[in-house]
Amino acid sequence: MCNSSLITITLAFLISLSLCLPLAQPEPCSNTGTFSTNSTYANNLNLLLSSLPSNVTANGGLYNTSAGQDPNKVYALALCRGDLDSPKCYTCTKTSSLDITKHCPDQKEAIIWGQDCILRYSNRNIFGTMEVLPFNCVPNPTNISSTDLDQFNQTLYNLMGSLVTQASLGYSRIKYFAVGDKNYSSSKKVYGLVQCTPDISQMDCRICLEGAVADISSCSGGKEGGRVLKPSCIAWFELFQFYDPTFVSSSPTTPVIPPTSDNSSPTKTSRENSSTSRLVFFVVVPIVGLMTIIALAWAILQKKSKQNVDSK
Numbered sequence: 001m002c003n004s005s006l007i008t009i010t011l012a013f014l015i016s017l018s019l020c021l022p023l024a025q026p027e028p029c030s031n032t033g034t035f036s037t038n039s040t041y042a043n044n045l046n047l048l049l050s051s052l053p054s055n056v057t058a059n060g061g062l063y064n065t066s067a068g069q070d071p072n073k074v075y076a077l078a079l080c081r082g083d084l085d086s087p088k089c090y091t092c093t094k095t096s097s098l099d100i101t102k103h104c105p106d107q108k109e110a111i112i113w114g115q116d117c118i119l120r121y122s123n124r125n126i127f128g129t130m131e132v133l134p135f136n137c138v139p140n141p142t143n144i145s146s147t148d149l150d151q152f153n154q155t156l157y158n159l160m161g162s163l164v165t166q167a168s169l170g171y172s173r174i175k176y177f178a179v180g181d182k183n184y185s186s187s188k189k190v191y192g193l194v195q196c197t198p199d200i201s202q203m204d205c206r207i208c209l210e211g212a213v214a215d216i217s218s219c220s221g222g223k224e225g226g227r228v229l230k231p232s233c234i235a236w237f238e239l240f241q242f243y244d245p246t247f248v249s250s251s252p253t254t255p256v257i258p259p260t261s262d263n264s265s266p267t268k269t270s271r272e273n274s275s276t277s278r279l280v281f282f283v284v285v286p287i288v289g290l291m292t293i294i295a296l297a298w299a300i301l302q303k304k305s306k307q308n309v310d311s312k
Helices: 002-018 040-058 086-103 149-168 202-220 245-249 268-311
Strands: 062-067 074-080 110-113 117-122 136-139 177-183 189-196 226-229 233-238
Touching: 040 062, 040 074, 040 086, 040 117, 074 086, 086 110, 086 117, 136 202, 149 177, 149 189, 149 202, 149 233, 189 202, 202 226, 202 233
Parallel strands: none
Antiparallel strands: 062 074, 074 117, 110 117, 136 226, 177 189, 189 233, 226 233
16 A cells, blocks of 8 residues: 555656656667668678567567677667567567668667567667667547546556556566556546566666656646657557457456465455555564664663762
8 A cells, every 4th residue: 555655656746747848759760870881880780680570589579689899789679568479579570670770771779669569779788777768759649538537647647556566566477567457437448558678677667667657648648548668668558458458367457475385375365464564564663663762762861860869
């Protein structure tokens, strides 16, 4: 409960802050430098791009690799959506590897967000580092009904906040990936998806996703859907189920406590007891410690006072 409240407060702060900032525009081609068509850098890049589709499929939807030596070394990374099957992952990566060379024919660094995947390359090491720029915003053009807007917004950010926790803390069977839905009226649902590149830390994943969810207000506020796309994470919501429903049925919709030594599955009561125990520990222990310090200080003062009286 405390964890959920903290997430909600954090997201609310970030959302209010993002309203004061200009919306960043997509910059898929970096200005870090260019290369010539038949250069060593170009050959290394072409080698990596041609190998990414098969390698990312063979490695569970994520693949990062490099080719060559400095100053012509190229780093490349491809990530497919966590609910994607191998054929769709291959197709998205293949299409993106062709499109990125069309959009950025001679740039040494670039990124492209496909419908179902991210592909990026650079002349610097991009592995294991959380990056939030450049980012792209793709809002759904349709507005939410004004009569539903308040309840929709509250439901949306509760859902996305829950998904941020699930993804960043590893509560889903795919690392740093979570999907889910929530009713914002008796007959209407909002669906959400969040994902980080698995090469960054849990904390960086959480920071990236919280920022992406906060950007929804300036990117897709009042819309029926939208995507915030960053180099290290994505956040996506719609009024229809845009992800694989079979993934949802086999993945946890709430945080799962690791099983106990007797291999029994945790119940709702055990999760609540676990949360309560942690709350008691973090609240009671400091209070007891403070009371102990006060008692010791009082005892020392009393002893000194008695010594002063005796000396007189």
